[in-house]
Amino acid sequence: MEAVPRNNDQGFESLTWLFTCDSRNRGIIRQGFNEAALLWRAVKATSGTVLEIGRNRGGSTVLLTAAAGSDRAVYSIDLRSREHRACKDYLSQPERSERVHLLVADSRQRLPNLTFGFLFIDGDHSFEGVLADVLAHWNDLQSVDHKPALAAFHDALPNLNFKWRDENRTLNRLWIWLKNKFRRRQKPEIAPDYEHGVFCVCQGLVQLGVAAEWGVAGSTFVLRKLTDLPGDFANQCSNLAPTLTCEIGLP
Numbered sequence: 001m002e003a004v005p006r007n008n009d010q011g012f013e014s015l016t017w018l019f020t021c022d023s024r025n026r027g028i029i030r031q032g033f034n035e036a037a038l039l040w041r042a043v044k045a046t047s048g049t050v051l052e053i054g055r056n057r058g059g060s061t062v063l064l065t066a067a068a069g070s071d072r073a074v075y076s077i078d079l080r081s082r083e084h085r086a087c088k089d090y091l092s093q094p095e096r097s098e099r100v101h102l103l104v105a106d107s108r109q110r111l112p113n114l115t116f117g118f119l120f121i122d123g124d125h126s127f128e129g130v131l132a133d134v135l136a137h138w139n140d141l142q143s144v145d146h147k148p149a150l151a152a153f154h155d156a157l158p159n160l161n162f163k164w165r166d167e168n169r170t171l172n173r174l175w176i177w178l179k180n181k182f183r184r185r186q187k188p189e190i191a192p193d194y195e196h197g198v199f200c201v202c203q204g205l206v207q208l209g210v211a212a213e214w215g216v217a218g219s220t221f222v223l224r225k226l227t228d229l230p231g232d233f234a235n236q237c238s239n240l241a242p243t244l245t246c247e248i249g250l251p
Contacts, residue, residue, distance in 0.1 A: 011044075013037040021218065028084050029059030031154065031220070036063055038217035039120065042152055043067035048117025048144030052076040053107045053133050054124075058087030060154075064120060065091060065100055073099045075114070077107045078123070108132040110140065117144040122154035127197030127241060131234060134201055138210075139228045149225040150214055156198040158246060159219035194219045199246045204237035 016034040029036055043050060043064060050068050055061045055076045061083070065074050081104050083091070091100050107123050119141045121133050130153070143149045202221050205211040210233070211223035230236070 011041065013041045013044075016217065027059070028057050028087065029063060030056060031060065032159070032218040035154070035218040035220040036060075038215050038220050038222060039063060039152055040067045042150050042215060042222045043118055045148060046118040046144070046150050047147045048072065048142070049114065050074045050118045050120070051111070051114075051116040051137060051141075052120045052122070053137070054078055054122040055083070055102070056122075058083035058091065058102075060120065060122065061100070061102070062087050062090050064118075065096055068118075070095065070099075072117075073101065075101045075103060075111065075116075077103045077105050077111075079106070080104060108136050110136045115140045115142045115144075117142065117147065117149060119151040120154075121151065121198075125155055125195035125198055127200050127238075130198050130201040131237060134205070135229065135234060138225070141225050143225075148214065150222055151211065151225060152220055152222045153198050153202050155195045155219045156202050156221035157216065157219050158194050194246070196246065200241040200244050201237060203244050204233075204240050207240060208233065208236055 014037075016037045019033060021032040021034045026032060031039070039060070040063060044067055050064050050072060052061060052064055052074065055078045058076075061074065061076045064076075068074055081102065083102070091097065091102065108129075116137070119137060121130060123129065123133060138151070141149045141151060199221075202211075202223065205223055206213065208230070210227055210229060211225055213221070214224040215222040
């Protein structure tokens with residue numbers, strides 16, 4: 001169960017701590033209920049255009065579009081178009097199609113002449129991939145209408161939504177351990193519930209004074225932008241990454 005959030009929001013999306021969230025019911029969006037609720041709340045706290053990196057089946061794109069309302073543009077970048085039919089139908093409705101832009105492009109390239117009030121990164125989860133996305137888009141993330149500029153990262157923290165996988169799996173873990181003796185590439189006995197590369201980039205942003213924590217749910221980490229990236233951010237973050245460990249997720 002989540003800890004009670006440290007804010008005074010009274011919307012339903014702020015009450016997910018009342019529920020038990022489980023990764024087995026993530027559905028099209030591939031997020032826990034608590035993660036999706038935090039994403040909704042974060043979009044609502046911002047203003048201006050929304051940018052999404054990595055949309056997969058389009059579930060998160062639908063959520064971002066609904067949360068943004070009728071007057072905010074949404075740009076979503078992915079290397080290919082593979083949206084779930086229901087999501088594609090939702091996004092193609094006339095009242096949404098003019099403001100939702102489903103781009104098939106390289107997310108490591110900056111979108112010229114565009115700024116964003118909210119950024120959601122859920123693409124390449126490697127350290128190099130997340131760092132490249134941040135380098136490309138962070139400085140175009142800006143406060144709009146005196147509201148915070150927020151960036152959300154999925155799979156950034158250990159996720160209690162996957163805790164069920166650890167139960168009653170002793171034989172499965174033993175079997176993987178035995179098979180690893182004959183593998184060139186080792187397979188984890190328990191599949192990871194977050195991506196260490198995403199965690200390292202987020203911690204780099206915080207520890208280097210570029211961002212501050214805004215909210216956490218499941219594996220989703222939302223940061224508030226404090227400043228643009230320093231010119232040597234990539235080197236500083238790369239040097240910091242080997243020193244970072246994440247054994248316990250935030251509540």
